[in-house]
Amino acid sequence: MSRAQVLATADRVAAPHIVVAIMGDGSLWTHEADWTAALRGLIQTYLGDDRRAGTRGTYADPGCSYEDDLAESAFRDVTEHRFPVARAWTPEEVLGYLRTTSFARPALFAGRHHEFEAESLRLLKDHARGGVLKENAVFTVLLARRRGGNG
Template identity: 50%
Template sequence: MAAPKLLLRSYPGGERRAGTSGPGRQYEADPAEPPFRQVTRHAFPVRRMRTPQQVVGCLRSTRFACPARFGDHHARFEAEARQLPERYSERGGLVEDTVFSVLPARRPGCGA
C-alpha cells in the first residue's frame, strides 16, 4: 500500500473512501451507451514533478483528505504529508507518472 494511504488511515476517520458515492461505473462506459457512437480513446502520458506543498495541495482538493475531515488533527496530518514526498522524492520533488484519457464521441445528427 502506498505511503499516503497508510498515513490517511492512521488518522481518525480512516475508513474514508473516495468515489464510493457514485454508481460504481467507470467513466469510459458512459460514451459507449446510446445515443453516442464513434467513440475513440486517446491516451496522453504525462510525467511531472510535484513539490511537497503541491502534494499537500492535491490532497486538500479531495473529499477524503480535505481539512474538514481531520478536525483538530489537520495541521499534524499536513506536516506528516509534507514529509512523505521528501522521503520518496528525486531531486527535491516527487515524480508523478500518469495517463490522461480523452474519449471523443459523436451523437447521431450532430455533425459529420
C-alpha cells in the first residue's frame, strides 16, 4: 500500500481529533536470533534470497521509516511507546505461524512444502532449549495526531 496515500486519505475523511496508530514488532523473518537466522536461511534455500510478500511478489524495502512517513503527513505530532515482549515458541508453533505468512506460505514451495516442514522441524528442534525457542522483541506503537489536535 502507499503509506502517503493512506495518510492523506485519513486526513481527508477522519474527524479532526483522530489518532493514527501504527504498531508492530516485526516478524520471525526480521527477528535476530540464531534459530531465526537458520530458519530464514532454510527458507531461502527453497525459495531464493528475496523475501516473498503478498500473493505474487517479493518484499521491497519502503526506503523510509514510518516516522518519516508521518513527518511528511498531516499527522506530525508523534509519540512512541515501546513494550518488550518475550515469546516462547515450540517448533510446531513456529511451523503453524509460517503457514500464515506471505514469506513461507505452503503454496510457495511448489509441491515441496512437506519436505520443507520436515527439514524446518528438525532445524527448530535442534535450536530449541528444553523444547522452547525464545523470541525477545519490542512491540512499538506510534500514535500520531495532527499538530494542535486534541485526542
